[in-house]
Amino acid sequence: MIIKQLTVFLQNKSGRLEELTDILAKNNINISALSIAETEEYGIMRMIVSDHEKALEALKAAEFTVKTTDVVSIQCPDIPGALHETLKTLTNNGIDVSYMYGYSNGGTARLIMKINNPEKAMEIIENNL
Amino acid sequence: MQENDIWSECETYDREQFRKVQSERLVDTVKRVYEKVPHYKNKFDQHGVSVEDIKSVDDLSKLPFTEKKDFRDNYPFGLFAVPQKQIVRFHASSGTTGKPTVVGYTKNDMTMWSEMIARIVTMAGVTDEDVAQISFGYGLFTGAFGLHQGLEHIGAAVIPMSSGNTEKQIMIMKDFHTTALISTPSYALHMAEIAREMGVDPKKDLFLKWGLFGGEGSTEAMRREINGAWGLLATENYGMSELIGPGVSGECLALKGMHINEDHFIPEIINPDTGEVLPEGAVGELVITTISKEALPIIRYRTSDITSLNYDKCDCGRTTVRMAKISGRSNDMLILGGVNVFPAQIEEVLFNVDGIGPHYQIKVFKQGYLDRIEVDVELIDANYLDSFGKLENLNQTIKHKLRTVLGIDAKVNLMQPRTLQRFEGKAKRVIDMREDK
Ligand SMILES: [Zn+2]
Numbered sequence: 001m002i003i004k005q006l007t008v009f010l011q012n013k014s015g016r017l018e019e020l021t022d023i024l025a026k027n028n029i030n031i032s033a034l035s036i037a038e039t040e041e042y043g044i045m046r047m048i049v050s051d052h053e054k055a056l057e058a059l060k061a062a063e064f065t066v067k068t069t070d071v072v073s074i075q076c077p078d079i080p081g082a083l084h085e086t087l088k089t090l091t092n093n094g095i096d097v098s099y100m101y102g103y104s105n106g107g108t109a110r111l112i113m114k115i116n117n118p119e120k121a122m123e124i125i126e127n128n129l
Numbered sequence: 130m131q132e133n134d135i136w137s138e139c140e141t142y143d144r145e146q147f148r149k150v151q152s153e154r155l156v157d158t159v160k161r162v163y164e165k166v167p168h169y170k171n172k173f174d175q176h177g178v179s180v181e182d183i184k185s186v187d188d189l190s191k192l193p194f195t196e197k198k199d200f201r202d203n204y205p206f207g208l209f210a211v212p213q214k215q216i217v218r219f220h221a222s223s224g225t226t227g228k229p230t231v232v233g234y235t236k237n238d239m240t241m242w243s244e245m246i247a248r249i250v251t252m253a254g255v256t257d258e259d260v261a262q263i264s265f266g267y268g269l270f271t272g273a274f275g276l277h278q279g280l281e282h283i284g285a286a287v288i289p290m291s292s293g294n295t296e297k298q299i300m301i302m303k304d305f306h307t308t309a310l311i312s313t314p315s316y317a318l319h320m321a322e323i324a325r326e327m328g329v330d331p332k333k334d335l336f337l338k339w340g341l342f343g344g345e346g347s348t349e350a351m352r353r354e355i356n357g358a359w360g361l362l363a364t365e366n367y368g369m370s371e372l373i374g375p376g377v378s379g380e381c382l383a384l385k386g387m388h389i390n391e392d393h394f395i396p397e398i399i400n401p402d403t404g405e406v407l408p409e410g411a412v413g414e415l416v417i418t419t420i421s422k423e424a425l426p427i428i429r430y431r432t433s434d435i436t437s438l439n440y441d442k443c444d445c446g447r448t449t450v451r452m453a454k455i456s457g458r459s460n461d462m463l464i465l466g467g468v469n470v471f472p473a474q475i476e477e478v479l480f481n482v483d484g485i486g487p488h489y490q491i492k493v494f495k496q497g498y499l500d501r502i503e504v505d506v507e508l509i510d511a512n513y514l515d516s517f518g519k520l521e522n523l524n525q526t527i528k529h530k531l532r533t534v535l536g537i538d539a540k541v542n543l544m545q546p547r548t549l550q551r552f553e554g555k556a557k558r559v560i561d562m563r564e565d566k
Contacts, residue, residue, distance in 0.1 A: 007514045011545045037517065042543055044514050063547040067511035098516060 002118045003073045004052040008045040009065035012038055017045075020064065024049065027058045033112055035101035046101065048073070048112060072113045072121050078104040086111070086125070093124045136251040136283070137244070139392045140447045144440070147448075150392050152185035154420035159183045159192070162426050165210040168203055169428065186395060189418060190406050194429045197230065200371060205231040211424050221269040222370040222469060229269065232370050233424040239278065241421055242373055245390050246279020249379030252388060252445065253364040254339045255309050257284030262302060264312035264320070265344060265467070266292040271374025272344050272467070276311050279376070285309065292316060295323040302335050309339040313467040314347035314355060314363070318498030321358035332360035341366060343375050344467035346455045365454065371430055372417050378452055383444040386451030393421045396450060397429070398438055412437045415452065433458050463493060463559065465500045468536050472558050475504060475539075478530045484510035484523050488549045494562035502539040504531070507546045 010016050017036075024031065034047035049055045052068055059066040076082040083102075090097065095115055102111040115121040135141060142150070162169040163180050173179065176193040183191065200208060205228075209216070217236050221229035234242065255261060261280045265272035267289060280287050288305055290298055292312070298320055301307065310317060317340060324331050331337065340355055340363040347365060355363045366379035367387050377394050378387035389396050394417050398407045401414040415432045419425075434455045442448050463470045472491055479489050486507040493502050506527065513519045520543065527541045550557075 007511065009508050009511065009514055009543075009545060011548065016545065039517065042520070044517065044520075063545075065508050065511045065514065065546055067514060069515070 001073055002070050002122060003048060003112075004068045005071040005112065005114075006045075006047050006049055006052055006055055006059070007067050007069050008047075008059060010036070010038075010043045010045050012041055012043055019062075020045070020059065023058050023062050024055060027051075027054055029055045029058070033101065033103055033110065035099075035112075037099065046099075046112075046114075069114065070118050072115050072118045072125070074111050074113070074125055075108050076111065078107050078109045082109065083111070089128045090115075090121060090124060093120075093128075095121050095124060134251055134256070135446060136248040140248060140252075140388065140390075140449050142392065142448060144448075147391055148186055151395050151420060152187075154392075155186055155189065155395065155418065156183055158418070158420050158422075158426045159428070161210055162428060166208055166426075168199065168207055189395060189397065189429070192418075192428050194404065194416065194431050195427050196431050197371070197433075200230045201228065204228050206233070208427075209233055209424055210426055211235055216424055218274075219269075220271045220274070220370055220374065222271070230371060232271070232374075235423040238373075238422055238424050241393065242275060242376055243278040243282040245373065245376030245393065246275055247282045248388075248390060249366050249376060250276070250280055250283060250285070250309075250341060252379055252381040252447070253341050253366070254362060254382055255280065255283065255285055255341070259285045259308045259339065260288065260306055260336075261285045261309040261311060262288040262290050262298070262305070262307040264290050264292050264298060264310065264316060270467075271368070271370040275368070275374040275376055276341070280309075280311075295320055296327060299324045299327055299329055299335075302337070303329065306336045308336050309341060310337055310359070310361065311341045313344040314342040314351050314365075315345065315466060315495075315498050315500060317342060317355050317363075318351070318358065321355070322497060331358060335359075337361040340364070341379075343367060345464040348454075367434075367452065367455070369432060371425075371427060372419055372432075373422065377417065381443060381445040381447060385443065386439055386453050388443065388447050388449040388451055389438075391449050394419055396438055396452065398436070399431075401431075401433075401435075409440060410437055412453075412456070415455075463491075463502075463561070465493065465502055465537050470535050470537055474535050475531065476558070478534050479504070479506060479527070482506075482523075482527050482530065484508065484513050485527070485543075486546060488551065489558060490549050491559045492562065493559065500563065502537055503542060504539045505542045505544050505549055507549055508543045509546050 030050040032048045036043050036045045076086055098114040100113040160180050172193050178191050215235045216233040218234040221231045263273050263276055267273040277287055321331055337359050340361045343366040352363045364380040366375055368375040368377040378389040380387050397416040398413040399416050407413045415434045415436050417430050419427045436452045436455050439451045486509040488507055490505040513523050524541050531539045
């Protein structure tokens, strides 16, 4: 399915991440998946949260540079080769993944993927997997 | 102190002779600019001063100041006092906007300029026996060409090296037996480092005797370091393109201030806040009036440089007034590796970049012996977060604009909003960590 991801600009400086998690905690927002991509100086934090609208508002109020992005979330079995199958299917259908992150729990893995055309990707996944 | 020649007898005039030549030339200059340059006519009229009011050098303070802004407002040739036909050379330096400050020279100006440099290089120890390597960048900036002409004029052998390509500089120095180095002081220190890295001992393997440094200020500590690193005798010289380029003043081997060529440039020291002329010996902003230039005569130019004047006769025998080392700037102009940059220029560049906020901070420090500048800006547009590529592009765009508009290479740091210091009243945007401590 297509879900909303929060994308936040973070400086690579101690305390910055904590400031963000503090705001989410105070607003009773749960993080279900996250990834931080970073360079030496700054990072881009991407996360799936329980209430993206509320989170966006709270972080904007705290003057974070933040936006929501459509991403594709899929489940696949937590077994060797499952991720490969998924990616191969997408690639064979001309879909490029800009970035992805995921976690597994209780036998299934959940993948979050940023894809230029999420609708088409969903269609392919539904028809092929 | 080492004995050396004095190039011109004008450098040993007594005060009465200086007064006479300054008065004559000032009266003539004022008349010329009033007739030939609408900017000055308007300014004098507004200021309520007429050409007839200026009878001698004592009347100088009746005239209005000229500022960097006047160059900008009259870009490119509005301040010129001769038709373009008489111009034989242009130079330019960075201005407070994207437009450079343009200066021009007539044939006579070129002759005068060479003469000024001849005096300065002579007082710094250079003779026709010397091989002079010019490691200033050749181009629109006045430094390289100015020294070049004057050094040729005294008969020194000039190597027009330009700046950069440091290993080649060292090689040429060694192979051509360079005896005089002309560069910025920071580049001289950098070159010494590279020489040692190449396994060249500047004191044993090279032949340098003299170092003539300018284009940026330096400290006594830096001089000691340069002298020690190269085994040469470092002197400093001063000038700015608006006035002529290098050649306004230079240090003699007594090393007690820079002799101003005051038969061509009249110095004053003013209180930078009130404009009031300060008494002899007081520290304040240097104001210079050019009294022999044809293409671009400048009346009471506010240099922003803080110094003081000493009229005592020098140990070297010269009587020309000496200015102390520049101790600071009356405004916030930065000199980065010899390039003049105003924070306002950086601000203007940043304001024209999408995606970043209005707050910024400029940090300047020494990396090795070179000036390094970092600009912190706040990322406010979340659309750049789609990928690192977008963020990197934004970063490169800012860097590129700073380089093309201002000629500086800055590292750009993208920061979170609200992380840069906010100011009430006058902002302190610049943190200069280069101070000699
Ligand atoms: Zn002297």
